[in-house]
Amino acid sequence: MVAELATRHGQELRRFLRPRVRNSADIPDIIQEVFLRLLRVPNHETIRAPEAYIFTVARHVAQQHSLKSTPHTTSAELGDVLSEVRAAGDPALEVVAQQCVELLDRALLQLSPKAQATFLLHRRDGKSIEEISQQLGISRPMAKKYLVKTLVRFRKQLKDAE
Secondary structure (H helix, E strand, C coil): CHHHHHHHHHHHHHHHHHHHCCCHHHHHHHHHHHHHHHHHCCCHHHCCCHHHHHHHHHHHHHHHHHHHHCCCCCHHHHHHHHHHHHHHCCHHHHHHHHHHHHHHHHHHHCCCHHHHHHHHHHHHCCCCHHHHHHHHCCCHHHHHHHHHHHHHHHHHHHHHHC
16 A cells, blocks of 8 residues: 555655755655655554545654754854954943843743744744745744744743843
């Protein structure tokens, strides 16, 4: 059954994944993972619509891949802000900025991967809520919710630090 699905729907699956995966070289790996997951199903007869099943699994695998491949902000990236502050030459301002960067970095790491990705795609990469929802495979309201959740967490972290 799996071989038959791969033969009949392989090209269709590639076309389905092309707009959902940033690097097209990853598509064969994602397709392989889809069929491996299908092979792990103990009883294939329980799958009512195998075609729908493989496309649903493909969407989930592509989302997981996207989250794993989305670069996460590091203290070094947030430290770029510090370089601007250092250029100003005020040591007190530099210490406060360093503390803020460390707080925000810790707050970012405490968020879920999707919330992190939403924030980074919006603020760092300049993507719109619509683009983010499409890239992560989530609804537009959910993307907004993740962004608001992140900003609220950042404000709380900074307020608690004062």
